[in-house]
Amino acid sequence: MKDFKDYLEMFLNNINFASLNSEIMKRLRPKELWDFLKKNLEGFIWLSALLLLALMSPALDTPSLCVFRWLGIESCPGCGLGHSVSAVFHGQIKASFNYHPLGIFAIFILSIRSILVFKAYFLYQKQKSQYYDQNL
Amino acid sequence: MTKIYELMPDIQGEEMMFLQNLTKDYDDEKLRNFSNMYRARRKDPQLILLLCLLGFVGFAGVHRFILNQIGMGILYFFTAGLCLIGTIVDLVNYRNLSFTYNRQVASEINHIIARS
Numbered sequence: 001m002k003d004f005k006d007y008l009e010m011f012l013n014n015i016n017f018a019s020l021n022s023e024i025m026k027r028l029r030p031k032e033l034w035d036f037l038k039k040n041l042e043g044f045i046w047l048s049a050l051l052l053l054a055l056m057s058p059a060l061d062t063p064s065l066c067v068f069r070w071l072g073i074e075s076c077p078g079c080g081l082g083h084s085v086s087a088v089f090h091g092q093i094k095a096s097f098n099y100h101p102l103g104i105f106a107i108f109i110l111s112i113r114s115i116l117v118f119k120a121y122f123l124y125q126k127q128k129s130q131y132y133d134q135n136l
Numbered sequence: 137m138t139k140i141y142e143l144m145p146d147i148q149g150e151e152m153m154f155l156q157n158l159t160k161d162y163d164d165e166k167l168r169n170f171s172n173m174y175r176a177r178r179k180d181p182q183l184i185l186l187l188c189l190l191g192f193v194g195f196a197g198v199h200r201f202i203l204n205q206i207g208m209g210i211l212y213f214f215t216a217g218l219c220l221i222g223t224i225v226d227l228v229n230y231r232n233l234s235f236t237y238n239r240q241v242a243s244e245i246n247h248i249i250a251r252s
Contacts, residue, residue, distance in 0.1 A: 042229055049221075067220050078215030102214060109207040120236050131157045 036121075043117035046110040050085070058087040058095065081106060138164050143171040151235055158246055166249050173245045179203065181234040188230055191216075191223035199226065203237045 037044065056062070060083065068076045084103030087096035096103040140155050141147075147155065159170055179202060187199035197212025217223035226233065 039232060041232070042225060045225055068216075076216050076219065078217075078219040081215050081219060100215075102211065106211055106215070106218075109211050113205070113208055117236075120239075124239065128157075 039121050040117055043114035046114045050107065050110060053082055053086045054089040056082070056086045058083050058090050058092060058099075138167055140167060140171065143167065144175065151238060154239060155242060158242055162249075170245060170249055173248075174242060177241045177245070178238050179234050181231050184234045185227070185230045188223060188226045191220070191226075196223055199230075199233070203233060 064070075065082075066076070066079070078100070080099035081102065084096045084100035085106055087093075087099060088103050088107060093104075140159050141152060144152075144155070155174075159167055162170060184199045184203070187202060190196070190198055191212070194216065195213075196215075196217030197209040200206075200209035200212055212218065212222055217226075
């Protein structure tokens with residue numbers, strides 16, 4: 001019966017250290033991952049917000065996360081937007097319009113915007129690598 | 137031979153490196169034209185930051201209109217900056233927003249000048 005330690009040892013013995021030097025591993029260094037995250041912060045935030053809202057239940061039974069409501073301000077033009085987006089993901093279009101009329105518009109605009117953020121980043125990386133190829 | 141950093145000393149960091157790469161083959165006259173046009177069309181990051189701060193007073197999304205993102209501008213304006221979350225994201229991210237816009241502007245001007 002092999003335990004976890006044996007598996008770890010087998011794994012460490014079988015790592016091909018030549019592959020660590022390959023082009024893919026060079027691109028996956030922590031600094032570049034952090035750079036990727038930082039430059040595309042907006043896209044990641046919008047996509048994760050949409051994902052969380054899709055997993056949320058659209059009914060008004062959970063405690064409020066609204067910053068304005070914590071401060072004691074009761075009415076705000078964006079009130080109900082989260083519930084509206086969540087209702088669209090659960091197929092309740094009519095309920096979505098009752099929470100906030102801009103729910104579908106928000107999903108549309110936010111997903112397009114995050115795609116554009118990633119597109120601009122990769123275009124810029126391509127330009128940079130072309131320049132370095134010419135000069136090195 | 138003039139360099140771009142002599143004509144536009146106020147631009148810093150990654151933006152300056154990008155401009156140097158873009159204008160490395162230019163002669164003096166082209167470089168002067170480029171810097172004049174770029175200075176006129178560029179959006180200053182500080183302008184974006186200040187317009188973004190308007191979101192705390194109730195006029196969210198003005199910076200998105202300025203950066204030519206009309207859809208995001210409408211969404212921010214009618215939802216108070218996505219209930220303040222969007223405004224805070226843009227406060228963190230204002231340099232990236234303006235640099236992305238300025239890159240597009242610089243590439244456009246580069247096309248215009250390279251053809252002439």
